[in-house]
Structures are given as C-alpha cells and as structure tokens.
Amino acid sequence: MTGAHNGRLTVVGLGPGDGRYLTPEAVDALATAEALYGYGPYLDRVPPRVGQSRHPSDNREEGARAAAALRHAAQGTNVAVVSGGDPGVFAMAAAVCEEIEAGPAVWRALDVVFVPGITAMLAVAARIGAPLGHDFCALSLSDNLKPWELVERRLDAAAAAGFVIALYNPVSRARPWQFGSAIERLRRHLPPTTPVMFGRAVGRPDERVSIVTLDAADATVADMSTLVIVGSRETRLIARPGRTPLVYTPRAVAEASA
Amino acid sequence: MTGAHNGRLTVVGLGPGDGRYLTPEAVDALATAEALYGYGPYLDRVPPRVGQSRHPSDNREEGARAAAALRHAAQGTNVAVVSGGDPGVFAMAAAVCEEIEAGPAVWRALDVVFVPGITAMLAVAARIGAPLGHDFCALSLSDNLKPWELVERRLDAAAAAGFVIALYNPVSRARPWQFGSAIERLRRHLPPTTPVMFGRAVGRPDERVSIVTLDAADATVADMSTLVIVGSRETRLIARPGRTPLVYTPRAVAEASA
Numbered sequence: 092m093t094g095a096h097n098g099r100l101t102v103v104g105l106g107p108g109d110g111r112y113l114t115p116e117a118v119d120a121l122a123t124a125e126a127l128y129g130y131g132p133y134l135d136r137v138p139p140r141v142g143q144s145r146h147p148s149d150n151r152e153e154g155a156r157a158a159a160a161l162r163h164a165a166q167g168t169n170v171a172v173v174s175g176g177d178p179g180v181f182a183m184a185a186a187v188c189e190e191i192e193a194g195p196a197v198w199r200a201l202d203v204v205f206v207p208g209i210t211a212m213l214a215v216a217a218r219i220g221a222p223l224g225h226d227f228c229a230l231s232l233s234d235n236l237k238p239w240e241l242v243e244r245r246l247d248a249a250a251a252a253g254f255v256i257a258l259y260n261p262v263s264r265a266r267p268w269q270f271g272s273a274i275e276r277l278r279r280h281l282p283p284t285t286p287v288m289f290g291r292a293v294g295r296p297d298e299r300v301s302i303v304t305l306d307a308a309d310a311t312v313a314d315m316s317t318l319v320i321v322g323s324r325e326t327r328l329i330a331r332p333g334r335t336p337l338v339y340t341p342r343a344v345a346e347a348s349a
Numbered sequence: 350m351t352g353a354h355n356g357r358l359t360v361v362g363l364g365p366g367d368g369r370y371l372t373p374e375a376v377d378a379l380a381t382a383e384a385l386y387g388y389g390p391y392l393d394r395v396p397p398r399v400g401q402s403r404h405p406s407d408n409r410e411e412g413a414r415a416a417a418a419l420r421h422a423a424q425g426t427n428v429a430v431v432s433g434g435d436p437g438v439f440a441m442a443a444a445v446c447e448e449i450e451a452g453p454a455v456w457r458a459l460d461v462v463f464v465p466g467i468t469a470m471l472a473v474a475a476r477i478g479a480p481l482g483h484d485f486c487a488l489s490l491s492d493n494l495k496p497w498e499l500v501e502r503r504l505d506a507a508a509a510a511g512f513v514i515a516l517y518n519p520v521s522r523a524r525p526w527q528f529g530s531a532i533e534r535l536r537r538h539l540p541p542t543t544p545v546m547f548g549r550a551v552g553r554p555d556e557r558v559s560i561v562t563l564d565a566a567d568a569t570v571a572d573m574s575t576l577v578i579v580g581s582r583e584t585r586l587i588a589r590p591g592r593t594p595l596v597y598t599p600r601a602v603a604e605a606s607a
Binding site: 106110111112113114115116153177178179180181184185186187188189191192199200203205206207208209210213214216217218220221222223224225226227228229230231236237238241244245247248249251252253254327329330331332333334337339340341342343344 | 364368369370371372373374411435436437438439442443444445446447449450457458461463464465466467468471472474475476478479480481482483484485486487488489494495496499502503505506507509510511512585587588589590591592595597598599600601602
C-alpha cells in the first residue's frame with residue numbers, strides 16, 4: 092500500500108550475541124518496524140511480534156536483501172534490516188547505500204536510519220582486556236570484493252606502522268587459504284611472541300575465546316564466525332594466578348618501537 | 350571493609366550520548382556497583398543510587414583514577430569505572446590494565462570485567478551512512494604519549510594503503526596545531542574531494558555532524574569532543590533531494606584504486 096508517509100528503512104545493529112548488547116535504540120527500532128529483513132540466524136534473535144512480517148534470506152545476499160527491503164519501504168512501510176554487530180562495519184549499511192545509489196530516485200526520498208551496535212572486535216577485546224587500547228585497524232580478509240594483493244598491501248602497511256589489526260571474515264568455505272596466508276605475512280613484520288586473539292560467538296552459549304602467540308597461531312582454529320585480533324609490538328600480556336591473562340596495548344608507545 | 354569476596358572492578362562503556370546507547374549489560378553493571386569512578390561529566394550521566402558512592406575525577410587523570418578504583422576494589426568492594434564510548438578504544442580499559450601490571454599482586458587477583466560500548470566512530474558513522482563500510486583504522490592524534498613523527502607515519506601508511514581513517518582526540522588546549530598538520534599531511538595522499546566528516550556529541554541535545562571535502566576541511570571546526578572520519582579514495586557521497594547526503598565506502602574496491 093502507498094500510505095501517507097514515504098516509508099522508512101532502519102538498519103539495526105544487534106550487537107554480537109544475546110540481548111545483553113542490544114541498545115534501547117535498537118529495541119525501539121525493532122518494536123516499531125512493520126517488516127523485518129535479515130540473514131536468517133540474525134532474524135532468529137529477534138522475538139516475533141504480531142503484525143510484523145519477517146523476510147529471512149541467505150548469507151552473501153546482502154545486495155538483493157537490501158533492494159528487497161528498500162522496495163518494501165518505498166511502498167510506505169516501516170522496514171527494519173537487522174545486522175549482526177554494527178551495521179556499518181562489514182555489514183548491511185554499505186550494501187543498503189550501494190542499492191540506494193544504484194536504485195530508483197524514490198529510494199533517495201526514503202527516511203533511512205542507521206542504528207549502531209557493538210561490533211565484534213569491541214566485544215572480543217572486552218573479553219580479553221584492552222588489546223585495542225591504542226591505534227588499530229579493522230580489515231576484512233574476504234577477497235570476494237577486492238583483490239588479494241590489496242589485502243596483502245594493507246596487512247603490510249598496518250603491521251609495519253604499528254597498528255593492532257582486527258581481522259573480520261578470516262575464513263569461509265570458498266576462501267580456505269587466505270587466513271593462513273595472512274598469518275604468514277604478518278610473521279614477516281611482527282615478533283613471534285606477538286599475541287593473537289581468537290573470539291567466536293561472544294555473548295552466546297558457545298562462546299570461545301583464545302589467546303596464542305603469532306608463531307603458534309593455527310589458522311585452522313578460525314571459521315566464518317571468528318574475529319581475530321593480532322597485536323602490535325606494544326601489545327602485552329599480564330599473567331594472573333588462577334585467572335586467564337589480560338592482554339592489552341598500552342596508551343604510550345615505548346621509545347624503541349617509535 | 351574486607352569482605353568475603355575478592356572485590357570486583359568493572360570498566361563500563363556508556364556509549365557516546367544519552368541512554369539510547371546504553372546496553373543492558375552496562376545498566377546491570379552500574380546498578381550493582383557499590384562505588385562509581387570516572388571523569389566527572391561521564392559520571393553525571395549515571396543517575397544517583399542510594400548506597401552507591403561516587404568518585405569523580407578530572408580528565409587526563411586516567412592512571413590515578415584507575416589506581417584509586419583498584420585500591421577500592423581490593424578492599425572487597427564492587428567498583429565500576431565509567432568510560433565514554435567503548436572503554437577499550439582510547440579510554441579507561443588500557444589505563445586499568447597498565448595499573449594492574451604495575452601494581453601490587455592483589456590487583457591481579459581481582460575480578461576484572463570490561464563492558465563494551467558504542468564507540469564514537471560507530472555512532473558518528475551511523476549518523477552519516479556507512480563511511481566505515483570497508484577497511485578502516487582508528488588513530489589517536491594525541492602526541493602526549495607517542496611522538497608526533499609516529500602519528501605522521503601512521504597517517505601516511507593508512508592513507509596510502511586505502512584505509513578510511515577515524516581520528517580520535519583531534520585537538521586539545523595543549524595540542525592546538527596537530528589536527529591541522531594531520532589534515533595537511535592527508536592532502537598529500539588523497540584527492541581534494543575526499544569526504545571528511547566531523548561528529549560531536551552524537552545522541553546529545555547539542556549534537557553536530559558535518560560533511561566537507563578534504564580541500565575545504567577547516568581544522569578549527571574540531572574540538573576535544575569531536576570525532577573526525579576521513580574517507581578513502583573509494584568513499585562516495587549520495588546526494589538526496591531535500592535530505593542530507595549519505596556518505597559511504599562501498600564493499601567492493603574499484604580496479605583503478607586497487
């Protein structure tokens with residue numbers, strides 16, 4: 092139906108896990124939406140509501156999902172697209188913008204709102220200490236949409252300049268060797284004792300977090316849902332008797348590595 | 350008092366503004382704390398509770414504040430340290446880890462918990478579109494704790510490798526020229542039309558967000574509370590009749606810039 096209003100599309104970040112990370116702004120957006128779009132497992136995290144239609148889709152269909160949601164919103168509907176973590180970090184927000192730019196003029200007239208969420212690197216870092224406590228970067232290892240040579244160039248630049256590196260999308264069925272190759276590459280720049288942190292399903296019952304050294308990092312530990320943080324030369328470990336160590340990157344840079 | 354338990358220190362991220370960004374995990378941590386520590390204006394965001402002591406301190410006293418909170422927790426108290434945004438991103442988490450490493454052994458026996466929050470770059474990006482939609486880095490412009498030459502090296506590396514750059518702490522009273530110098534530096538690497546985004550006080554009544562081009566970026570617009578995002582060569586603007594433009598960085602990298 093074409094209502095009195097223009098329609099609205101809200102892109103909602105659910106955070107990494109259960110409801111503990113869901114902001115009030117996200118709760119409101121989910122409660123007022125007339126239609127929900129999203130990757131099936133993310134939609135499953137949102138309790139059903141009477142009168143709200145649900146449109147799950149497969150992973151790797153971001154463009155088609157965004158376009159379907161925009162078409163629905165352009166009919167005068169209040170539509171929410173749900174995204175894991177933060178929608179602006181390797182998630183649905185860029186896909187929605189791409190479709191708006193390529194789509195019909197009416198999509199530019201829609202009310203489009205982005206609701207931020209806790210992205211995976213923040214949740215994993217919080218479980219471990221403060222590994223992102225100093226300058227850092229976030230890099231997707233997926234070479235579906237950029238050449239692998241560019242990934243390598245960015246890994247080189249980030250490690251050589253002393254950024255802590257958060258790696259999103261380390262592995263998928265179609266990309267089995269890339270993460271191992273990235274770890275090899277980082278070994279050229281960083282000491283063997285550099286902390287490497289794996290975080291999976293933070294805030295969910297099957298949460299798994301582990302800390303190893305760069306020389307012992309086993310690429311087969313990571314899967315599609317793993318977020319990896321590779322420390323810089325400054326990143327340190329605090330041993331704690333009877334507890335897991337804290338890993339952090341100090342706010343000050345030592346003279347030697349500057 | 351020295352209770353039956355060891356004491357607990359929780360470092361809580363409040364997010365960037367009002368309660369709309371406060372996660373349930375953060376709400377719980379604030380509700381159960383017996384003592385609250387933090388920079389005054391951040392503490393002021395937390396409603397007072399009977400039986401809960403409050404210990405505000407000045408900005409730039411992170412180390413002393415962390416140590417005071419740890420001493421209090423070591424007496425068997427449930428202490429929360431509040432932080433704007435995410436505590437792990439240029440905020441209190443690293444300061445707490447530094448003090449634990451340098452402090453008495455009993456501090457390593459404490460229960461220490463980090464509660465993530467929406468960090469400024471995610472909130473500012475969400476107001477604008479999806480400028481962090483592809484690889485990006487977060488860099489503090491403060492040279493209080495690292496040499497300015499290192500800041501310059503990181504700006505060069507990040508811009509040349511095609512990262513979008515989020516700049517934290519662009520300006521302070523003691524650091525008046527650094528942000529202007531950083532903008533000059535980035536002009537060597539990036540086209541004059543590169544979008545530069547300023548965000549201040551997102552989610553608060555005095556919120557201010559603006560989008561300019563790199564050649565027109567005026568360093569005097571930024572203050573201590575401003576978060577700046579500088580696009581990459583890929584970052585694009587979608588004009589929208591009667592609305593502010595959307596700025597986003599596409600998921601795919603064009604052949605030309607790869």
